[in-house]
Amino acid sequence: MTAASDSAADGAYGFVLATRDRTHGLSFWSNEYGFGPLFNATVFSEAEAGTLDVPIADDEPEWLAMPAPLGTGVRP
Numbered sequence: 001m002t003a004a005s006d007s008a009a010d011g012a013y014g015f016v017l018a019t020r021d022r023t024h025g026l027s028f029w030s031n032e033y034g035f036g037p038l039f040n041a042t043v044f045s046e047a048e049a050g051t052l053d054v055p056i057a058d059d060e061p062e063w064l065a066m067p068a069p070l071g072t073g074v075r076p
């Protein structure tokens with residue numbers, strides 16, 4: 001493994017909460033918008049992920065480690 005892949009594996013870039021949607025594929029949790037595209041996702045620290053009251057979804061949400069930092073700003 002490289003240093004970059006080690007960082008992703010240990011959650012150095014944070015975690016996102018994902019669920020599978022039959023129509024759209026993966027959807028990611030945003031504290032502001034609910035489930036939607038990755039670019040709007042809320043990125044959580046390991047501590048925050050451990051204490052979040054996971055939202056109810058059709059498919060059980062799962063935590064995914066971010067492979068790289070998420071860009072800032074909301075896209076249209």
